[in-house]
Amino acid sequence: MRYIVIGAGAVGGAIGARLHQGGHDVLLVARGAHLAALRADGLRFVTPEGAETLRIPATGGPVPARADDVLILATKSQDTVAALDGWSRDLPVVCAQNGVANEREVLRRFPDVYGMCVWLPAQHLEPGVVAAYAQPCTGMLHVGRYPQGVDDRTEQIVADLGKHGLAARATPDVMRWKHGKLLGNLGNAVEALVGHPDGMADLAERARAEARAVLDRAGIPYSTPEEEAAVRGHQVDVRPITGVSRGGGSSWQSLARGSGSIETDYLNGEIVLLGRLHGVPTPVNEVLRREADRCAREKLPPASMPLETLNALIDERCAAGSR
The missing domain is CATH 3.40.50.720 (NAD(P)-binding Rossmann-like Domain)
Known part of the structure; x- marks a missing residue:
């Protein structure tokens, strides 16, 4: 081939x-x-x-x-x-x-x-x-x-x-594994927006918890972190490269290159879409999708938003949805 x-x-x-x-x-x-x-x-x-x-x-x-x-x-x-x-x-x-x-x-x-x-x-x-x-x-x-x-x-x-x-x-069942990977990728927008301050992992987990509720309501199967760890083992362990610093994941790199676009519509936005189709609120992923897209359009660098600002936007969206 x-x-x-x-x-x-x-x-x-x-x-x-x-x-x-x-x-x-x-x-x-x-x-x-x-x-x-x-x-x-x-x-x-x-x-x-x-x-x-x-x-x-x-x-x-x-x-x-x-x-x-x-x-x-x-x-x-x-x-x-x-x-x-x-x-x-x-x-x-x-x-x-x-x-x-x-x-x-x-x-x-x-x-x-x-x-x-x-x-x-x-x-x-x-x-x-x-x-x-x-x-x-x-x-x-x-x-x-x-x-x-x-x-x-x-x-x-x-x-x-x-x-x-x-x-x-x-x-x-490759799509079951890709849905599991999708859950992991929901944190890409958090990393791209705020970097790695204390508390960013908690926000990424809020996005994943919201997404699991959506996938469960939609009846879409997904692999679990435990399954993934068992299959992966220590075959793909991250190691440093001399002279090459590691920045962040794919969404972080999109902002770092100033590409003008980002894939968040197909990561967090997938959860937003499914939530709308199945009647499950998705305020965390909705804000992450919106803000990552805005930063890409405006060609802002990665980690340009304080975590406190992002959390405040999400809290505001959650409050608006509950009224």
Whole structure:
């Protein structure tokens, strides 16, 4: 197979790097300064073991399809539709993305869609550079056909991912695992907005408790932290990288890059949507979604809001909802 990684940022760049190191044919899809750096100097892939420059082919857009191509979509969720424009609709698409809305959106256009639940702590802030912080495996990836099941292609993708530096599992109920990951990702907006002051973890847990009530009302199954810990073990432990400081997660990085957009509509916003559909109030996630989106539009840096201010906005929204 040739793996075409659309969105060669933190997660996509790390997956593409490990597939390339495993001897697979890889094409990275990027844009702007990142694409220029990849073409000129290659991908500088930095891990706790050291740094390596990988000469992986890169393009800015669709290329003629081959029969053995697999698209790995690693963009932010808000970019899903635009990122797939121009690619052959006959190709299988693996959604290596946070959130749970991408697979359904892609299935409108592509008949063969796979979900990927990604546990892969990585950072992309500088053109041409991706840092991945976990050992002994760079990431653990659950892969399954959407909406359910495992097929021969799933098994081949999992085998290829597992050849070098990644742990991968064929998972028939992949969307259950992605809903579990969604619960964990609800704290991304908190981190992006306020950083890591005392009390931020409590606010993130309020968002998750609200979300669990929504998912339970909707009858949507999700993996638990205990299940995730048992599967992950110590295969994806975060380690420091000499000379490379670790900032924050994907939403934090969106604000740090000043990208102008953020994926919160598909994380906290997913809970808000489900809450509205099933009659469950979601004031915590509603404020987190709104404020993260505002900060992205205004290109504010991460941690630009005091935690006290954010808590006050949430309390105000809760009070308004109770009247």
